[in-house]
Amino acid sequence: MTSIVISSQKGGVGKTTVSINLAFAFARAGWKVLLVDADPQGSVGLSLTRQSRKLLGFFDYLSDDECSLKSLVVPTRMETFSMIPSGQGEGYELGGGYSESVAAKVQSFIDDAEQAGFDLVIFDSAAGLFGITRDVLVCADAALVPQQAEPLGIRSVPKMLQGLTDLRKLNPKLKILGVLLTMVQRNLAESAEAADALKELLPEALVMKEEIARNDLFLKASGKGVPVGVLQGADEFLANFNGLRLEIESKLGLKRDNA
Template sequence: MIALATASQKGGVGKTTLCINLAYSLARRGWNTLLVDTDPQGGVGLSLARSTRAKTGFYDYLCGLERDVGRLVLATRLPELQILPAGQYDAAARRGWSPQEVPARLTDLLRAAELRGVDCLILDTAAGLNAMSESVVKACDYVILPQQAEPLAVRSVPHMLETLSRFRSEGAGVKVAGILLTMVSVDSQVSQKVAAELRALLPPDMLFDQNVPRLNSFLEASAMGVPVALLKKNPPPEALLFDQIAAEIERRTGLLDEGDAPGHAHASLLD
């Protein structure tokens, strides 16, 4: 199993959209995927269903209101994809949790996911790397850094790398899966320039080959509460972007090595 978090200093860069669509793509590619929403705003749940605000989830687990992850996880139409919503943050916050216990509770969550046969655990975080997001990132094997392709946003790249460098100096084993350029605008020269500059500046292993463009279909999908691939019967081309990102993640994180087994080198098309 790999645990993968998203992190960004800035809000509104498309973390939640990325998490939902990426989780869906990974699940479609056959990986048992658990998407965990650690953002108190509950963006994942709110993107998918109106009723998730009332459901228990991550924060209920964190403060010990529910110790069985299985009771908190929501099934989806794909057996390979499950979701752990943020849960009732306010109720959990009133009850409180011990800050020192957060890393250990996160480790417990990772173990529970492993026991449930999860291949890929994706944790969506709140913007700004607050204390919770920091703990979540530190608990993970990899972090993806979505960066909005506009000047102000990318200027925070060194700051983010510095923060991650600090995590590692503190002993956390989290590795950078890559920076992912999001909301790249075809019509904006500045956006294009930012993307080109970052690509020229960073080594290829630090930047995803695939960008995420700024498209209305992401908004539409969010409004309808579905991953973009489920927007229409025949998914729009942009849905395949997330399959490409999923493929890159498999390569960058070694997920393929973990999943490949003897006898699975290839499959027959006809029988």
């Protein structure tokens, strides 16, 4: 089983959107995917299920030893796609540093997901590299970094990548998949220039080849609580996220056990 964290320094760059649509792409390709909302804001849950405010989830697993992973899994209409919302568990100090005891719980969560037969866990995370996001990164196999294509945002990317590299001291297996440009507007000079500047700034291997355009269909999809790919006219995005899946499979050398 493989675990991937969708992580960024900045908020609002498209982490939750990428998490949902990437999970959907893997599930469509036959992977048994568990999408986990590790952001206390609970955005994945709010996007995909209406009752998520009442459901138990990831933070309950962390705070209650009696809470089993299986009891938290919320199925979707698609057999290969399940999710775990952030839940009700309170008291986790978001600003806190890396904590060995929480990281140990995250590791047991990942082990339980493997036991339960999942092929892939995708964690949506809160912005920044501290607190619970750090604990998840300390246990995961890989990190993908969405970044909005805008001039100010891209400046923080090298620092973010350095932060991830530093984390590899605690988790040497952590593979940095690279930066995924999101909300790209190729017809707007500032956005296109920012996207190109990022590609010049970073080694080729650290920028995903796929990029995600800005499109109102993403807002429509989150309003309806579905991945964008199920909407009419979203074939371009189905193809994008499928391409991203293939890039990730190739970077991680992944093959489904039963493929």
